[in-house]
Amino acid sequence: MDLDGRRESTNVEDRRGMSGGAKAGLGGGIIGIIIAMVFAFMGGGNGGIDLGSVIGQMGNITQEQQVNEQGEVQYSEEEQELAKFSKQILAGTEDVWSQIFREQGIGEYRDPKMVLYSGATSTACGQGQSAMGPFYCSGDQSLYLDLSFFMSMRQQLGADGDFAYAYVIAHEVGHHVEYLTGVLSKIHSKMAQYGQGSAQANKESVRIELLADYLAGCWAHYDNKRFGSIQDGDLQEAIDCAQKIGDDYLQKKAQGYAMPESFTHGTSQQRMRWFKAGYETGDVRRGVNSAMQLDYSQL
Numbered sequence: 001m002d003l004d005g006r007r008e009s010t011n012v013e014d015r016r017g018m019s020g021g022a023k024a025g026l027g028g029g030i031i032g033i034i035i036a037m038v039f040a041f042m043g044g045g046n047g048g049i050d051l052g053s054v055i056g057q058m059g060n061i062t063q064e065q066q067v068n069e070q071g072e073v074q075y076s077e078e079e080q081e082l083a084k085f086s087k088q089i090l091a092g093t094e095d096v097w098s099q100i101f102r103e104q105g106i107g108e109y110r111d112p113k114m115v116l117y118s119g120a121t122s123t124a125c126g127q128g129q130s131a132m133g134p135f136y137c138s139g140d141q142s143l144y145l146d147l148s149f150f151m152s153m154r155q156q157l158g159a160d161g162d163f164a165y166a167y168v169i170a171h172e173v174g175h176h177v178e179y180l181t182g183v184l185s186k187i188h189s190k191m192a193q194y195g196q197g198s199a200q201a202n203k204e205s206v207r208i209e210l211l212a213d214y215l216a217g218c219w220a221h222y223d224n225k226r227f228g229s230i231q232d233g234d235l236q237e238a239i240d241c242a243q244k245i246g247d248d249y250l251q252k253k254a255q256g257y258a259m260p261e262s263f264t265h266g267t268s269q270q271r272m273r274w275f276k277a278g279y280e281t282g283d284v285r286r287g288v289n290s291a292m293q294l295d296y297s298q299l
Contacts, residue, residue: 001162001163001166001236002229002230003088003089003229006088006091006229007091008084009087009091009111009114010114011090011094011112012077012087012113012115013091013113013114013142014058015116015118015121016065016147017118018117034159034219038229043160045197051099051178059060079181082150083116083167084166086114086145087114089169090114090173092219092223092227092229092276093173094111095226096219096226097173097177099110099222100222100284104284106180106285107181110141112136112141112142112173112176113140113142113143114143114145114169115142116146116148117145117146118121119145121244123137123139123144124137124139124140125137125140126136130149131268132151133152134146134172134272135172135187135199136175138175138184139183142178143173143176145169150165150168153168158244159237159241159244159245159281160237161234161237161241162240163234163235164237164241165274166220166238166240167220167238167241170215170216171213171215172212173219174214174215174216174219175212175217181269181288183211183291183292184208190234203263205265205289206263206265207265207292209266209271209289210270210271211221211274211276211287211291213266214274214278214287214291215276215278216275217274217275217276217277217279218278218282219282220235221278225282234278238275239275239276242268242272242275243268243271243272244268245265245271246265246267246268246272247262247264247265247267248260248263248268249267
């Protein structure tokens with residue numbers, strides 16, 4: 001991905017190296033708790049998740065942080081490069097989504113904040129932990145990212161590449177777009193009516209996630225149109241990532257079979273298809289309408 005000369009967003013709060021405590025609860029994430037889910041299926045009794053065990057197996061970036069004699073946290077060159085990259089991608093979403101909202105008559109786009117943290121941190125949605133993967137909290141209109149997740153993508157899932165990482169961030173920004181357009185609150189209300197964890201609520205969750213994939217594709221469409229950022233192989237990186245974070249792929253990888261009634265993010269095929277549709281069309285309204293009108297038989 002070509003980001004030469006691209007600016008870095010200033011809507012970033014860096015909490016890395018800070019301890020975080022909080023109440024229970026969390027916002028929605030790109031793949032729920034991808035890594036945690038894999039480990040849960042592999043050995044968690046009754047679907048339970050040993051977060052301590054999961055966090056211990058998530059990448060090596062946070063372990064590479066050093067503390068100097070002044071007590072200041074020092075980061076590896078790789079992590080600093082990822083931090084810069086993430087800020088540039090966030091800046092790209094700010095530029096692109098402001099333009100899309102203006103040109104497509106959606107309204108005013110308000111930039112979200114990105115919080116970089118390590119281990120755990122407090123959010124308006126409760127406590128955020130690395131094992132959750134990146135997630136968006138509508139309570140404070142912020143996306144939360146522990147950069148060690150990108151290491152986990154490569155090591156645990158085999159999903160790698162700068163555009164795959166950009167897709168992760170763009171997906172979370174997609175949830176922010178859902179929030180601004182009112183889609184997120186509407187679907188969350190339905191989920192609450194059905195009951196958390198019910199098959200019907202899970203289908204509503206899939207609706208949210210597939211739309212976020214579509215919106216990530218829309219961002220890529222316009223970012224490339226405006227900045228010429230997409231290079232050979234980039235699109236395949238994102239598609240490969242979408243394939244490897246499908247519910248069916250993760251469940252089969254973990255336990256050998258899939259349980260469709262428990263899907264919350266969509267199958268690999270669905271996630272790839274919705275991202276590609278957004279990238280090819282760039283039509284935000286079409287994606288929102290399709291997600292809201294999607295018949296359950298199509299999920």
